Amino acid sequence: MRYQLLYAIAWTVLPAVFLFSWWLETYSDSRLAEIMRGFFATRFAPARKIARRLIWTVAALCGGISFLLLTLWGVRPISEVLFCACLALLLVGAGFMFPFPFSLPRWMDADWQWYKRHDLVDENGNITSKYGRTAREALRFALTEGRAVIVSARLPLSMQWRELPRDTPSQLLPPSPATPLSSRLIVAQGPSDPQSGFPSSFTVTASLGDTDALPSVGELSAVLSAKLPGWSTLAEEDVEPGRYSPSGESSAIFAKAIRCKGVYSDAANSYTVIQWVWRIPMTADSFVVITATATTTSSLFATVAEDISKMFTKLKVDL
Numbered sequence: 001m002r003y004q005l006l007y008a009i010a011w012t013v014l015p016a017v018f019l020f021s022w023w024l025e026t027y028s029d030s031r032l033a034e035i036m037r038g039f040f041a042t043r044f045a046p047a048r049k050i051a052r053r054l055i056w057t058v059a060a061l062c063g064g065i066s067f068l069l070l071t072l073w074g075v076r077p078i079s080e081v082l083f084c085a086c087l088a089l090l091l092v093g094a095g096f097m098f099p100f101p102f103s104l105p106r107w108m109d110a111d112w113q114w115y116k117r118h119d120l121v122d123e124n125g126n127i128t129s130k131y132g133r134t135a136r137e138a139l140r141f142a143l144t145e146g147r148a149v150i151v152s153a154r155l156p157l158s159m160q161w162r163e164l165p166r167d168t169p170s171q172l173l174p175p176s177p178a179t180p181l182s183s184r185l186i187v188a189q190g191p192s193d194p195q196s197g198f199p200s201s202f203t204v205t206a207s208l209g210d211t212d213a214l215p216s217v218g219e220l221s222a223v224l225s226a227k228l229p230g231w232s233t234l235a236e237e238d239v240e241p242g243r244y245s246p247s248g249e250s251s252a253i254f255a256k257a258i259r260c261k262g263v264y265s266d267a268a269n270s271y272t273v274i275q276w277v278w279r280i281p282m283t284a285d286s287f288v289v290i291t292a293t294a295t296t297t298s299s300l301f302a303t304v305a306e307d308i309s310k311m312f313t314k315l316k317v318d319l
Contacts, residue, residue: 004071005068005071005072007067008064008067008068008070008071008072009068011060011063011064011067011068012061012064012065012067012068013064014060014064015057015058015060015061015064016061016064018057018060019057019058019061021036021040022053022054022057024036025037025040025042025110026108026109026110026113027113027117029114029117031196031197032197033197034192034196034197034198034199035194035195035196035197037110037192037194037197038191038192038193038194038195038197039194040053042110047102047103047104047109048096048097048099048102049096050104050108050109050110051093051096051102051104051108052093052094052096052097054108055089055092055093055096056089056090056093058089059085059086059087059089059090059093060086062082062083062085062086062089063082063083063086065082066079066080066082066083066086067079069082106125111127112127115127115128118168118172120164120165128165131157131159131160131161131162132157132158132159132160132161132162133157133162133163134154134155134156134157135153135154135155135156135157135163135186135188136152136153136154136155137152137153137166137185137186138150138151138152138153138185139151139152139183139185139206141206141208141288149282149288149319150319151185151206151280151288151290151317151318151319152317152318153185153186153204153206153315153316153317153318154315154316154317154318155186155188155202155204155311155314155315155316156311156314157188157311158190158307158310158311160190160191160304160307161188161189161190161200161202161307161311162188162189162190163186163187163188164187164188164189165187166184166185166186166187168187173187173201174187174189174199174200174201174295175198175199175201175295176201176203176293176295177227177228177295178224178227178228178273178275178293178295179203179205179291179293179295180205180207180291180293182205182206182207182289182291183205183206183207184203184204184205185204185205185206185290186202186203186204187201187202187203187204188201188202188203188311189201190202190296190304190307191300191303191304192300193269193296193297193299193300195297195299196268196269196297198268198269198271198296198297198300200294200295200296200297200300200304201293201294201295201296202292202293202294202308202311203292203293203295204290204291204292204293204315204317205290205291205293206288206289206290206291206317207288207289207291208286208287208288208289209279209286209287209288209289216258217236217237217238217258218236220236220258220260220275220277221233221236221260221262224260224262224273224275228264228273229264229266230264230265230266231262231263231264232262232263232264233260233261233262234261234262234263235259235260235261235262236258236259236260236261237258237259238256238257238258238259239257239258239259239276256278257276257277257278258276258277258278259274259275259276260274260275261273261274261275263298269297269298269299270297270298270299271295271296271297271298272295272296272297272298272301273293273294273295274293274294274308275291275292275293275294276291276292276293276312277289277290277291278290280317280319282319288319290317292312292315294308294312296308
């Protein structure tokens with residue numbers, strides 16, 4: 001009897017823990033919620049998988065409570081009802097193994113709830129930013145004598161990446177301390193580290209500069225080292241950046257860029273950063289300086305490295 005009671009308690013508690021985990025993943029932005037989302041692969045999961053998991057969790061909880069009541073007080077109507085509910089939910093959950101079209105209700109959709117919490121849902125409930133889309137943004141810089149220059153960028157995002165609006169409050173943006181304090185052009189967020197919950201990011205900024213605005217090889221790493229405690233440069237080189245089209249020309253040309261890759265750490269994690277810097281000439285002595293910065297944890301870098309490389313290759317900046 002004693003062991004049967006322990007089994008009944010364990011059967012009840014375990015599904016309750018899983019149900020609490022589902023609630024965290026769906027409705028919370030805490031660090032534990034981020035870890036759970038990574039552990040259970042909640043992001044980008046098929047709707048049927050998410051629904052099946054929740055239904056079977058509730059089924060297990062009903063079965064556990066039924067067994068616990070049966071152990072304590074014998075067969076009662078409530079235990080019979082819960083047992084029947086358990087069987088019914090198991091059958092319903094099994095039905096979600098078949099590939100029929102299905103859309104998650106919004107209260108069950110962790111991604112939609114995330115967007116809602118961060119004011120990225122319009123008045124009709126439509127998400128204003130989705131994964132895998134092409135981000136298109138523009139910035140206007142005022143020049144002298146009433147002139148102005150418009151810098152626009154186009155960045156095709158990989159499937160696990162989503163664009164965030166430029167006016168997203170800083171506290172809601174993915175941490176990216178290596179990104180310069182310039183005007184944000186594009187901000188994209190990618191997968192989070194399943195252990196720490198730290199989100200990957202890809203940020204493109206633009207600023208006006210002069211002939212001395214672009215560091216040479218060796219200088220960019222010094223700038224990052226001064227900004228990030230414990231910075232260690234892994235590689236720094238000249239590379240070919242994304243394409244850009246100067247105003248008045250139809251053909252795209254290429255500019256020289258500096259690429260610096262390195263790591264730094266804090267009390268919680270080790271991070272890998274890749275930063276590209278290049279400039280687009282406007283006049284003989286004025287430029288638009290473009291900086292693209294990718295930041296992720298070192299343990300997640302191997303997972304997102306290909307995405308980062310492809311996105312930079314496809315990044316296009318226009319004047």
